[in-house]
Structure formats: C-alpha cells, structure tokens
Amino acid sequence: MESTQDSGHSAPALARVFAAMNAARYHGIDLDLRDFASEPDEDAPSPATLARWLTEHGAVARGMRLAWPQLVRLHDTPPIVLMFHDGAAALMVRADPARGVVWLRDPMAAESGPPVPVDETHLSQLWTGDVLLVKRARDVAEADAPVNAGWMVRMVLRERGLLRDILLASVILSVLAIFPALLVMQVIDRVVNYASMATLFSISAIMVILSAYEMLLSYARRELTLVLTTRIDTRISLHAFNRLLSLPLDFFEREQGGQVIGRVMAIFKVRDFLTGRLLATFLDLFTLLVILPVLFWLSATLAWITLAAATLIGLIVLVFMAPMTRLYGRVIGAEMARNSVMHESVAGIRTVKALALERSRRAEWDDRTSQVVRWRLAAGRLANWPATLSAPLDQFLNRGIMLVGAWLILTGHSGLAAGGLMGFMMLGGRVAAPLAGMARLLESLNEVASSLSEAALVLNQPTESRALTAGIRPRIKGALSFHAVDFTYPGATARALDGVSFAVGAGTMLGVVGRSGSGKSTITRLLQRVSSGYTGQVRLDGVDLREINLTHLRRSCGVVLQDNFLFRGTVRDNITAGRPGLTMDDVMRAARLAGADEFIDRMPGGYETWIEEGSTNLSGGQRQRLAIARALVADPKLMILDEATSALDPESEALVTANLRRIAQGRTMVIVSHRLSSLVHCDQILVLDRGAVVDIGPHAALLERCTLYRTLWLQQHPQPPAVSRAAPAARVGGR
Template sequence: MNDTPRNPGLGADEPRGPANPDMAALSDAKLQLNQAGEARMAAVLNVARFHGVEMDLDGLRLRGSEAAPPPPELVVWLKEAGLWARGVQMNFRQIMNMESPSPIILLLDDGGAALLVGRDRGRGVLVLRDPRQPTSAAPVLVDELRLKQVWSGATLLIRSSRHGALEEQPFNLGMIARIVWGDAKILRDIAITSVTLTVLSLVPILVVMRIIGVVIQFHSTQTLNLVIILMLVAVLFEAIMTWSRKMMEVVLAAKLDAKLNLMIFDRLVALPIEFFEREQAGQISYKISQVNRVRDFLTGKLMNAFIDVFMLILLLPILFYMSAPLAWTILIAAALIAAIIAVFLRPIGILIGKVIAAESAKGSILIETVFGIRTVKALALENTRATQWDASVAEVAELNVEQARMANWPAVLTMPLQRYCSYGVILVGAFIVLHTQNSIDSASLFGFMLLGGRVAGPLVSLAGLLDEVHQARASIDQVGHVLNRPNERQALTTGLRPRFEGAIEFRDVTFRYEGAKTPALDKMNFKIPAGTMLGLVGRSGSGKSTITRLLQGINRDYVGSIRIDGTDMREINLRHIRKNFGMVLQDNFLFRGTVRENIIAGRPGLSFEDAVRAARLAGAEEFIERLPNGYDTFIQEGSPNLSGGQKQRLAIARALISDPRVLILDEATSALDPESEALVNANIQRIAAGRTMVIVSHRLSSLLDCDLIMVLDQGKTMDIGPHKELVQRCAIYRHLWFQQNRHLAPEGFDDESSQPAIV
C-alpha cells in the first residue's frame, strides 16, 4: 500500500505562512546553532505548526552554542507548549508499519533531524524531508540500508494533547483501573498463570481422592510410584509457575507505581499556590501516600479475588457431583459467613475513616515539627510539641484498637462456620450415610474434607473483598481530596506566548482573599511603561505583596483587567509569564545541591559563565568565592551553611539567570545586612537595565533610585510619582519617610501621633 502524500510536505492542512518561517523564527530568537541544532529546532517547529501550535523559541536554552538540543529538552519544550511528546527508540520496520498522519522526527546520529512525511510500502522506502528546506522542496526517498547509515533509531513522536487524557480525568478507582488495564498483556499472562496454578492445586487432591483407596486395597506399588512421580512433576511445575507469576506481579506493580507517581507529581505541582498555603504539608503528604494502598488492592487483593472466583466456578460442580446435600450445606454456611461480614462492613468502614483522619493529623504534627525545628529549638518547644505528638499517637492507637476490636467480631463469629466447611462436613456426611439411604463413599467424604475448605475460603475472601473495596475507596477519596481540585494545567499549557517588553497596567482590579471581609485590592488603577523601576510602599496590609502575587499569576480570580504590553494577562500562557517574570521573595528556599545548581535551577542548560555573571550582578560573587568549594559548595536542606543575606543574594542571582523582562523584588533586601544591602542597591541600576522592575520594600531609602514610587493604602493607589514629588504632595509617603529618617524631619514632626511604620 502506498500512502505517500501528494505534497511531500506537511500536507493539505498545513498553516499558511512565509516561505521559510522556521529559519526566520530562528533568526529572530538569535540562537547560535550549528546546522544540526538548526535542523532539530526547525523539525520541532514544523511538527508543532502541523498541530496548530506556535512554539516559544525563548523557552529553550541549549547546553552550548555548538550542541544540538538533546531529546529530553525537546520533549520538555513541547510539553510546555501543550503538546504530547515522547522520545522512543524504533527500527525501520516499526516506522514503516506505523499509521500516523502527522510528521515524525527522526533524530540523526550527527545531531541533526529529518522529517518523516510519508511511506511507500510497495517499494519499502520512507519519504523524508529536510526540515530546514521550504515545504515546496522535493522530498527524499530512503530505504532501510541508507537510513541505518545515519540513524540509530532515536525518534521523537509528537501529537496534540487529547481531551480526556489521564492528566485531566478525575482521580478515582475507574481512572486507576484504566491505568492498570494499559498493561493488558501482563494481566492476561497473570490470569492464565493463576488459572493454571488453581488447576494444579486441585489435581493432587482429586488424584489422591480417587486413587489412594485403590492403591491401599490392591497394594499397587507401581501405581503409587506413578502417582508420586506425577505429583512431584506437578509440584515442580507449580513452583516454576508461581515464581513466574510473582515476577509478573512485581513488574506490573512497578509499572503501575511509576505511572501513578508520575501522574500524581504532575497533578500536584499543577495545583495553585493558595492550595498549599491553606493545607498542612503533613496532611497533603499522608493523603497522597494513600495511593500505595490503592495500588496494593488492585495488584493484590483484586487479583486474588479473580482466582477465588475461578476456584468457585471450578469446585462447586465437583462438590455437587459428589454429593448435592453436602454441597448445599457448604453453600449455606458460606452465605452465613458473607452475611455476618456484610453486617460489620459499615461500622468498620466508619472506624477506618476515623483512623485515616487521625493518621493524617499525626503525620501533620511530625512534618510541621521537622520543618520548623529551628523555631522549636530556639523557643524550647520540645515538650509542647511532644505533648501534641503524644496526644495524637494516643488517639491513633485508641482508634486502631477500636477498629481491630470491631474487625475481630466477624472473624470470631464466622470461625465455627469455616471449621464446618473444613472438616465438620465429614460428620454431617457420616450422619447422612448412617440415617438415610443416600450412599456417600469414603472417597467423596475425603474429597469434601479437602475441598470444602477451598470453597469456604474463596467465599469468605469475596465477602472480605467488600471491606477491602471500602478501604480502597476511602484511600482514593483521600488522594482525590488533593488531586481533584481545580489546577493551573490549562493555564500552564494554553494561551498566548508574546515577546514581553514589560509595560504593566492595572484597570479597576479588585481582589479579595478567601474568607476576608475587605478586599486586598479595591479598584486598583495604575500604568507604567516598559523599563520602569517601580517602588511599592504602604503600611502593612495595604496590598503591596498582593500586586506581586497577581503579576505572578498566583491568584487569578480577580475582578478587572491586568495587561502586560496591552495583552490581558488571563490570555497569556501562565508558564510563559513566570519564566519571563523573575521573582525574589523575603524568605527564599534553596534546594539541596551546589551553589551553581541553585543559581541555574530555572535554566539548567546554562553554562558556568552564566551563573558567574548572574552572581556578580546580584552581589553574590564575593561571598561565593570565599566558600570552601566556591560554586561547587554543597548546600544542605535548610541552607544551614549560609547566612540569611547570602541566601537572599543567591535567590536574586537565581531570578536574574533567565534574564527576565520583569523582575519583582518583594522585600528582597530585608534579610540583608547593611553592607550586603548597599552592595545590592549599588547594582540595582545595572540589574534594572533593559527590564521592568517592581520593588516592594519597607525601607524607603532603598527606593530613591526608582523612576516611580506608588503609595498604597487599604488596597488603593493613593499617589504615584518620583520620591521628591511624593515627599512634597503625599501626606502618607511624607509621614513614612520622616518616620524612618527622623534626623531629616522638620520641626513639629510628632512621633507619638504618627502612623505605624510599614512592616
């Protein structure tokens, strides 16, 4: 079959554009790439446009000017644009047999790339195109031998993200079941192995039941030897099958664990920041960990339930064949067992929910204590936290005992019925033989003794499965409480990706925090051109940090309009905003790793020279060089080997590494000593060159070089202008200025009647 397209380019649905849009875009981005790098970039641009997506070239930074972008970086870049992408290893035959209407990128051995745009199965050749050439250029037909000379199988598959993908579906038992069903082949093999093992476990019983009497009666040694050999072979085969099934279960559990962990982490980091600000870290961690219980249920208990059902289907006809009256007694006993267990399911389920809630609260105390151990030590709160921990542990222990006591009742009440199914049925069978005319031979009675328990066991397990389902659902509810909340995924993968200049405008912006009675911002209006250095001042609670949160897209449920370079912020891709808006907070977190790794955390592909340049601009170079290993000094969790000022300067360097068009400093110099603050302030003009800066500071002296200073009060803009003008015309600003600079205060400045200074 020949499916070569008429036009060996992108096809009839290709968006119209300039003759060579790829190279023009590359030129605009000023990326210094060699031919191989250009080919890979152009290939990605081509396929992205095929799917209707314009890539943000500034979103990709290469490891070196002469290196082609590796597949992992390309995959991340494509995913950030909202496309599905995966790097795989394929061979010529697999590529030839694929039914894909979209182009496929072949990553060549020399670092370049080729676009697969068609196949000629009749002649056994692939239709390839150089992605750097115009779409009207003639394609190249390549056979397997020629392709192997330049291609070792590295392939990049790209498609549009499908609606209803796992990342978008609610987290529930059905979604997890679909993940498990994705490994249908392994499930099929496990099922076949389980059925075989079930049959093998019954064969010895049936053989012994029917043959042992004959062997004893006729003293047939040869028959006994044959039976022994057959049983040994069966046991050996059963051992091999058991080992194989266990390994398949391990592989299935590992694959399911990997898929669940990847999906959960992606969903977790897509949640908005306000969720993490409201919820306790310990409770989030405990609820997420409940997914392990669900995994164990699907790969363990549910699999065993399948085996139990098959066991029942296989055994019941055999029991009824041997003796219908005895088989009915076993069924009645099993039904009573199931009824007893069903009565206790609801109260046990309620107690399980209480245990989970208590365990969550206990975990929250532990993690909160670990995170705040410096405060605990500094304030000697060990005994106080220990008292809270003891109370939590006692509550969990009490609930566990209560739940175990409740669960013990059905086990005790059903024990006589289970014992009847195991060996009591023999007594009933003997009674039937002695007092009725039904004839049951000794082999049948012996078979009921061996097989009766195997019928009761599965029935009890199936009744207990309801309890397991209840626990699994409770665990899924805990995980779903975290993962099924509204997230930022759509905002992170869709929207415009314009090139920023840095003009900011607020139009009647009103924002209220959840549960607050008064708005944090009340019809806020201001406008600054690109390249402006804007200072924000005001008393505590006036809305300074709220403005920075809105600019970062942390809170998006505001009323009004925020425009960046004239474009409504809600229409811009959220990840694009955050990558182009640098942010330095008052209290910054540094990751475990070296100083260099922390500086380039947002752009891991950048070079050592880029890290040095950012550190120098932030005033961090001088102390980094004094560290034991310089830029390779390892920072432990909590940064115990760095001072507050050093951490702050590293955070500023980390924000500058991506050369953001807008830089936000929210009390960024508050933790600095006077010398470090003076050093950073001396670099402010260099830092501000070519970018818009928004600086929140309670030290007005650090804002003197700002082009504009905006004075806030109760969420409103009271005035905006340079320092000299505000001192003259704005009473709030003048008061704050003289309060901090009393030696400059005019006569008559009353400190006692003054407003409280900003915090």
C-alpha cells in the same frame, strides 16, 4: 524564537530541537527551548535524547531507523522528524508512494513556507535513516480527570495485556489444582487398597510433572503480577504528584501542609488495595469457579454444606461492615491530624527550639496520638467480633467437613469413598477461602472508599494544568499596565486592590510602597498569576496576562521573596533549578550579577558546595543573593523583588541594593519594600493605600507632592532631606 547564542546549541542541533518542538506542537503540546538539555557527549541531540525530552512533557515519542520504502509509505501520518548526517533535521509533512517523493519542511523557517519535494536519491545524501515519531500521550487527556473509583478502574484497565495473561495463567493453575486431589483419591482407593506398586509409580511421575508445570506457571504469574502492580503504582504515583504540583499556590496557602500530605498519601492505600487484596481475591474467584463443579461431582451434600458455612461467614462480615466504615473514617481523620502535628513540628523546628516549645508540641502530639489509639482500639475491638463469630464456621470447614464425610461413608448415604473424602478436603479449603475473602473484601472497600474520598479532597481541586500548557508565548520586554483592577481575597470583606490603574514602560525600575495591607504584595501576586479572580485588565507588553501561557510567563519572570527556599543540593544546582540547559558560564554570570560570586569562591567546594537542608550553612544575606542569582540565571526581562531585603542585616542590604542598578540594566524591575531608602534610585515609585493608587512618580517628586510618601519617608528618616525640583509624573489613575 531563541537565538543560537542564547540557547547554547549549534545551528544543526537547534534544527533537531525545533523539529521535535514543531512535531509536538502539531499535537497541541507547546514546549520551551529552555527546558531542553542535551547529553554532555552529544554534538547534536540523538533521537533517544529528544524522545526522552518529549516524553517528560506529555508526548509519546520514539526513535526508529527506517528504509526509504518504509518512509515513503507513511503518507497519512503527522509530521515526522528526519535526522540528517550533519546533525540537522527536517520535518516530513507528506509523502507520495506513487511518485516516490516526500515533502520536507525546514523546522527553523516560518511554518507558512511551502514544503520542498525530495526524492530518494537526494534524500539518501542527507538522511541518516533515523526518524522520530511523535504523538500525544493519553495521560495528557487524563491530566484533569477527577480522581474517583472510575478513574482508578481505568488506570488498572490500561494494562489489559498483562491482565489477560494473568487471567490465563490463573485459569490453568485452577485446573492444575484439581489433579493433586484426584491423584490422592487414586492413591488411597487403588494404591493402598490394592497394594499396586506400578500405579504408585505412575501417579508419582504424573504428580512430579504437574508440580513442575505448576511451579513454573506460578512463577510466571507472580512475575506478571509484579510487573502489573509496579506499572499501576508508577502511574498513580506520577499522576498524584503531577496533580499536586498543578494546584494553584493559594490552595496551599489555605490548607494545612500536613493535612494535604496526609490526604494525598491516602491514595496509596487505594493502590495497595487494588494491587494486593483485590487482585488476589479476583484470581481466587477463578479457582472457585473451576473447583466448585468438581466438589459437587465428588459429594453434593458436602459441597452444599461448605457453601452454606462460607456464606454465613460472609453474612457475619456484612453485618459489621457499616459500623466498621464509620470507625475507619475516624481512624483516618485522627491519623491525618497527628501527621499535621509532625509536619508542623519538623517544618518549624527552628521556632520550636528557639522558643523552647518542645513541651507544648509534645503535649499536642500526645493528645493526637491518644485520639489515634482510641479509634484504632475501637476499630480493632469491633473487628474482633466478626472474627470471633466466624471462627466456629472456619473450624467446621477445616475439621467438621471431615467428620460429616466420615459419617456419610459409614452410613452409606452417599457413594463417597475414603479417597473421595480426602480429595474433597483438599479442594474444599480452596473454595471456602475465596468466599470468605470476598466478604472481607467488602469490609476493606469501606476503608478504601474513605481513603479515596480523602485523596480526592486535594487531587480534585481546580488545577492550573490548562493555563500551564495553553496560551500564547510572546517575547517579553517588560512593559506593565494595570487598568481599573479590583481584587478581593476569598473570605475577605475589604478589597485588596481597589480600582488600581498605572502604566510603566519596558526597562523601568518600579518601586512599590505603602502601609501594611495596602496591596503591595497583591500587585506582585497578580503579575505572577498566583492569584486570579480579579476584574479589570493586567497587561504585559500590551497582552492581557490571562492570555499568556502560564509556564512561559513565570519562566520569563525572576522572583525573589523575603524568605527564599533553597533546595538540598549544591550551589550550582540551586542556581540552575528548573533550567537544565544552562551552562556553568550562565551560572557564574548570574552569581556575579547578584554579588554572590565573592562568597561562593570562598566556599570549600565553590559552586559544588553542598547546601544543607534549611540552608543552615549560609547566612541570610548569602541565601538572598543566591536566590537573586537563581532568578537572574535565565536572564528574565521582568524581575519581581517582594520584600527581598527586609530581613537582611544592614551590610547585606547595602550590598544587594548596590547591585540593583546593575541588575536592572535591560529589564523591568518591580521592587516592593518597606525601606524607602532602597527605592530612591527607582525610575518610578508607586504609592498605595488601602488597595488604591495614591500617586506614582520619582522619589524627589513624591517628596514634594505626596503627603503619604513624605510621611513614610520622615518616619524612617527624621531629618528631612533637601528636595529637588519634581520630575514629571507617570500616567496614573484610580480611586
């Protein structure tokens, strides 16, 4: 449990936060106090602030105001957070309406402690009447559900209420659509033929009333449809991005960035289909079901002719559906390949400009574009055939039906009158369109199926979701041990780590050296659980790394890489990235420790200076010191520096190296470096070769007894230094 001082919150405020965390833990949701950030003007977090925090982390939370009779009746509910006047809170774990007593638990105390019974009189002196109700969100259970057609349907059906209202509005509008045609029949058959002015006024009044109802109902349906599509769009967007962030790092290292983005974006074509053409066709079906019986009542002959023509249009589309599917797949593949070129060119624009690669990149873009144009042209030409073949049938439905109807009237083959023919023409067009639309919907299904399968190639990859939410959260001290660890990268033939065993205590400054490919960075990847699938045991403070909650592990580690990415934003935003609850004092402390404060103070806006995309307004040394400050801001007990100084100029490297001993106070540090001069002050130096441990010990001892270390040192320092007496070696094992 974090201390009050460490968290930056008062004791009452902490009680409210811990009460919310305990309520969430009851539903299987583990939260981290460091993720919580209260509103600036709040002495203690309000129910709304806590509810917003819980909702962001997979729970459903709601603040309410209750009276005592309502509260005491909640006797079969999960723990409820009660807000107190002094800013603190308690957990109500049980209630007895018959005795008029509720049982409260102190959220700051051990959970094994017994709850305390409190009656209405005593509770009214403490309780504000505000409560926080918490339950598990359904989205958590769906977090790892495979993305497929069933998943998309379930996503839509979660809005059953809106779908029901839209369906009801569509049925009423379909019924209202019949009346204008019937009224036109009356105008022609009664008003015109008999010159009845009174009937004209009556029909006009009815038409105005019906038009007003139809206008209002159409507006309501459009509004409901807009809300429905917005909600579905939000759910799909959030789920896709969350799934993407849950994928392990090695997936992104294997796949091309442009391909990943292109495939994920393909899911939005599915979204457009669900909320666009599919919904419109679904609504048109109700019009068809309501109007079709009326058409048969007006003229069965014309109704059968209309159905036959519309069915022929559908058959024409179905014939071309299979070849269109193949061409749409080629189009999607060509577009993703072209998008990859765009992504690579933008991401590597510095290299493109530095090496004058514009011509080669332009040639590749032109080649990819020609492929897109080729397949789009082929798809467009093929799609032109069903449109051309169905054009005569479309024209027949619009014009030929009128001629056939006129012939039927003149020959007396049916009881159809002129007014009935006009009414049929008005309604017939609304029948043919849904039938043709259903056939074209099947055509769109092919493109949607291709898009969904492309998105699934990314979104259905194994995620880290369970590891990010499950597991223990021990207090990290920093003792590390590897025991007989073997690891091989996928597709590789040689082991990256071969029987690695060593151990260092908490607070140790450990250097890791070796030739290229000896497994140095693999050690750090395993410590962060970026790479998995190893055999043996990696322990942190005696706990198997695989049993620790992944989010807790990574937030307890500060990591600085050779090339660190800084986000577009202010200096302060970059230092506090992922730590919303930290204060300006925390930021300044981390900057001082990293040696970044001296150049930040010289910047025009200080800590509010804007960092441009790509950090173009910062030098390499400044970027690296900001990255170190970002890693230090949460005061991690384990720091990993993987070639953090190899790309720096000598002056910047000397400054960072000089700060390492200050940074190492009170924490374990794992420093991977090719430059052995930056590791001479390490407590222990681990020497690797071809994935195996060669030796481990202090710098002076390794110079005496380790041939490989001495060779590496002499390569960088031709004049051999004086060697002091060897220090005792740490425990080591391996092959």
